[in-house]
Amino acid sequence: MTHRQSPQNQHPIQRLIYYGQGYRPLIWQATTCSIVNKLFDLAPPILIGMAVDVVVQQQDSLIARFGVEGIFNQLLVLSVLTVIIWGFESLFQYAYERLWRNLAQNIQHDLRLETYAHLQKLEMSFFEERSTGELLSILNDDINQLERFLDLGANEILQVTTTVITISIAFIILAPSVAWMTMIPIPIIIWGSIAFQKLLAPKYTQVRERVSFLSSRISNNLSGIMTIKSFTTEAYEIERLRVESEAYRQSNQSAIALSAAFVPLIRLIILIGFTATLLIGGMRAVEGDLAVGTYSVLVFMTQRLLWPLTRLGQTLDQYQRAMASTARIMNLLDTPITIHPGSQVLDQVRGDIELHDITFAYAEQKPVVENLSLRIPAGQTIAIVGSTGSGKSTLVKLLLRLYEVQKGKITVDDVDIRDISLYSLRKAIGLVSQDVFLFHGTVQENIAYGSSDATLNEIVWAAKQAEAHDFIQQLPRGYETIVGERGQKLSGGQRQRLAIARAILKNPPILILDEATSAVDNETEAAIARSLEHITQDRTTIAIAHRLSTIRNADCIYVMEFGRMIESGTHEQLLNQEGVYANLWRVQTGVVSSV
Numbered sequence: 001m002t003h004r005q006s007p008q009n010q011h012p013i014q015r016l017i018y019y020g021q022g023y024r025p026l027i028w029q030a031t032t033c034s035i036v037n038k039l040f041d042l043a044p045p046i047l048i049g050m051a052v053d054v055v056v057q058q059q060d061s062l063i064a065r066f067g068v069e070g071i072f073n074q075l076l077v078l079s080v081l082t083v084i085i086w087g088f089e090s091l092f093q094y095a096y097e098r099l100w101r102n103l104a105q106n107i108q109h110d111l112r113l114e115t116y117a118h119l120q121k122l123e124m125s126f127f128e129e130r131s132t133g134e135l136l137s138i139l140n141d142d143i144n145q146l147e148r149f150l151d152l153g154a155n156e157i158l159q160v161t162t163t164v165i166t167i168s169i170a171f172i173i174l175a176p177s178v179a180w181m182t183m184i185p186i187p188i189i190i191w192g193s194i195a196f197q198k199l200l201a202p203k204y205t206q207v208r209e210r211v212s213f214l215s216s217r218i219s220n221n222l223s224g225i226m227t228i229k230s231f232t233t234e235a236y237e238i239e240r241l242r243v244e245s246e247a248y249r250q251s252n253q254s255a256i257a258l259s260a261a262f263v264p265l266i267r268l269i270i271l272i273g274f275t276a277t278l279l280i281g282g283m284r285a286v287e288g289d290l291a292v293g294t295y296s297v298l299v300f301m302t303q304r305l306l307w308p309l310t311r312l313g314q315t316l317d318q319y320q321r322a323m324a325s326t327a328r329i330m331n332l333l334d335t336p337i338t339i340h341p342g343s344q345v346l347d348q349v350r351g352d353i354e355l356h357d358i359t360f361a362y363a364e365q366k367p368v369v370e371n372l373s374l375r376i377p378a379g380q381t382i383a384i385v386g387s388t389g390s391g392k393s394t395l396v397k398l399l400l401r402l403y404e405v406q407k408g409k410i411t412v413d414d415v416d417i418r419d420i421s422l423y424s425l426r427k428a429i430g431l432v433s434q435d436v437f438l439f440h441g442t443v444q445e446n447i448a449y450g451s452s453d454a455t456l457n458e459i460v461w462a463a464k465q466a467e468a469h470d471f472i473q474q475l476p477r478g479y480e481t482i483v484g485e486r487g488q489k490l491s492g493g494q495r496q497r498l499a500i501a502r503a504i505l506k507n508p509p510i511l512i513l514d515e516a517t518s519a520v521d522n523e524t525e526a527a528i529a530r531s532l533e534h535i536t537q538d539r540t541t542i543a544i545a546h547r548l549s550t551i552r553n554a555d556c557i558y559v560m561e562f563g564r565m566i567e568s569g570t571h572e573q574l575l576n577q578e579g580v581y582a583n584l585w586r587v588q589t590g591v592v593s594s595v
Helices: 013-043 044-059 071-121 124-128 132-173 176-183 185-223 225-230 234-260 262-286 290-331 394-401 422-427 443-447 456-465 470-473 490-504 522-535 571-577 580-589
Strands: 353-361 367-376 380-386 407-412 429-433 510-514 540-544 558-562 563-570
Touching: 013 044, 013 071, 013 132, 013 580, 044 071, 071 124, 071 132, 132 176, 132 185, 132 290, 185 225, 185 234, 185 262, 185 290, 225 234, 234 262, 234 290, 234 540, 353 394, 367 394, 367 407, 367 563, 380 394, 394 510, 394 540, 422 429, 429 490, 443 456, 443 490, 456 470, 456 490, 558 571, 558 580, 563 571, 563 580, 571 580
Parallel strands: 380 540, 380 558, 429 510, 510 540
Antiparallel strands: 353 367, 353 407, 558 563
16 A cells, blocks of 8 residues: 555554555454454353342342243353353454454555655665664564554453443443442543553653664674674674663663553552442342342453453553554655656667756765766767766766756756656666675576566576676586675675676666776776676766776766866877876876877
8 A cells, every 4th residue: 555644743643543544444344343352251241140140039030021931941041142142252352363463464564565665765865864773673673563563452452442331331220329439440540541651652762762773783783794803893892782782671671660560550449449349339239229140240340340451551561662663664654755756768768868067965065066067979988087086976876866966957868867767767777886786695686686587598698798607607506506695605706797797687778887896806807897898889888987997998088076077088188188087097007108
């Protein structure tokens, strides 16, 4: 289902109800079964009272007034009613448990998928400002916490409410003179429950924040385990984790200290009502003002009414945890999407790219790219070089619309990329980055990533083009070898060649090489350079490079400095200019002119 943004100043339960409108039929079915089950569950005390009435009053009992003669026949009728009532109670218990649990599963499944889908639509700056652990905590812990409440807590609240209303009405009808003694604790308990809820809410909000920090620390440490080991900082990281875990433990203990006090206090209040009914109601029965059967019903009903209220502590605990989680989930879902996809589909992409006077700055920083214009003709290979921080990689992010330009526009085949659907735009672009990300899976799956319909023959062909086939065959299981998380079982050069094979298989009309050979040795660089000669033919190629030797054959080389283009031309032309490019070449090779 699709999330409709709810007002953020609403209570989390209101936002959850607003979100759950699509589940109304299932909610009504589960609610009905919970209420009907509780009504049948409250019937046995009445049957017990009627049985006592039969034994004491015999032919003058309530059942006898309905024409049932004989004590045996009266008890037989009660026995049949007992079987029927218990049977229906069991039936509706099965129904409500199944319905609530399925509802909880459906909501957590849809909510997790929708939250993740929403995350994927957010601008890259959102992820740069938040830790992976924090987002994992929301997608896993918070959604699971909500599931646990829907699984048990919602039914508990419904059944306690049904119990209070039903028994209160029954007491007023059966014995209005005694009913008030049982009723007195109820408003006190309800008031106490609301007061505890208000006190617990901020404490469980803090608990959810602490678990988010803890999850972030663990996730970060596991990702950087090699750095931790190489710098022998295991003890340091254990101490940092201990601090986060201790903060989580302390916040939980604070919440537990409050929630644990709820049940004992409620029990004392309940004791007063139960004792008053037992004592005063018993005296009324002895004096003949109250039927013995009715007195039995009152005693049993008082217990059935008041003792379930002691579970409100546990239910409120679940409720507050769930509401704290719901607030975090809904706040994430309400995060506005700043990059709005266009609708135009590019059928035949030539690959003609033009940057029209674009300016871009990261949040609260100076512009990284300022008033930059650049044209890349279709089918040509251009290179962009410059010092670190000059804005080279930012151009890639802008072209892929990972960020939005703040001024000017970028066009592909004379169409503003903001008018092109994100799928169509990114499908036309193949990216080979210096930071290669491989998913935990097989070599074959990683090469075919983004080209799920590719055959094994096509995958092997792409690997050969990327000069990766030979080393893949030497792996323990060839193309079925598991590469490990982030490809940690492979070397940097091997990961890079798999990334190139992935791009070859995608066969995009526009190819971006972002420092594709910056972290490999000379032999691997030569192998990658040979493979790039094949894949750059007949497609628009943008090569961002630090090693100038890898881009010397480009059709045009652009030199960037502080977000601006300061030089352009072929390798030989730039050397002859004796400018920034020539100095960079001299530093790297010691040769002033081309060889």
